[in-house]
Amino acid sequence: MLEKVFERILYSARWLLAPIYLGLSFALLALAIKFFQEIIHVLPHIFETSEMDLVLLVLSLIDISLVGGLLVMVMFSGYENFVSQIDLEDNDDKLSWLGKLDTGSLKNKVAASIVAISSIHLLKIFMNADKIDNDKLLWYVAIHLTFVLSAFAMGMLDKLTRHGH
Numbered sequence: 021m022l023e024k025v026f027e028r029i030l031y032s033a034r035w036l037l038a039p040i041y042l043g044l045s046f047a048l049l050a051l052a053i054k055f056f057q058e059i060i061h062v063l064p065h066i067f068e069t070s071e072m073d074l075v076l077l078v079l080s081l082i083d084i085s086l087v088g089g090l091l092v093m094v095m096f097s098g099y100e101n102f103v104s105q106i107d108l109e110d111n112d113d114k115l116s117w118l119g120k121l122d123t124g125s126l127k128n129k130v131a132a133s134i135v136a137i138s139s140i141h142l143l144k145i146f147m148n149a150d151k152i153d154n155d156k157l158l159w160y161v162a163i164h165l166t167f168v169l170s171a172f173a174m175g176m177l178d179k180l181t182r183h184g185h
Contacts, residue, residue: 034103037098037102037103041095041099044094047091048091048092048095051087051088051091052088054084055085055088058077058080058084062074079140079144079147080144083140083141086133086136086137087133090130093121093126093129094126097117097118098126106118124178124182125178127178128171128175128178131170131171132171134171135164135168138163138167138168139164142160142164145157145160
């Protein structure tokens with residue numbers, strides 16, 4: 021009897037994650053505001069803006085969109101995996117991957133997104149390489165390679181464990 025009550029309370033505790041996933045939507049809103057703030061900031065000066073600065077801005081916007089996509093993935097698949105299934109009508113605009121991302125797939129997608137985000141940061145750094153110390157450049161590359169190797173290792177481990185079952 022006591023065990024049943026304990027298990028029911030423990031199982032219900034998963035709903036504590038729901039407000040956290042909702043909170044991530046506020047982070048998504050903050051990213052959207054920052055995205056459009058950057059665009060509005062550059063538009064009046066577009067003709068004076070150098071090509072290099074424009075490319076750096078575009079890379080920043082891509083970066084923001086990748087982080088936003090990562091947030092959406094974590095919000096929805098995390099909610100579905102740990103809290104409750106999202107019930108949408110057939111005529112709703114349902115994402116094709118919704119309900120199909122288990123924690124292993126999500127982990128790999130998050131790792132791939134981090135590598136993509138890191139790649140864009142590295143590209144932005146290389147475009148300003150003349151202004152950055154060689155030691156710092158080396159650290160940026162080392163950190164990026166760590167992300168790449170980690171994502172690769174996670175993908176290989178996931179592949180090995182899936183083939184093992």
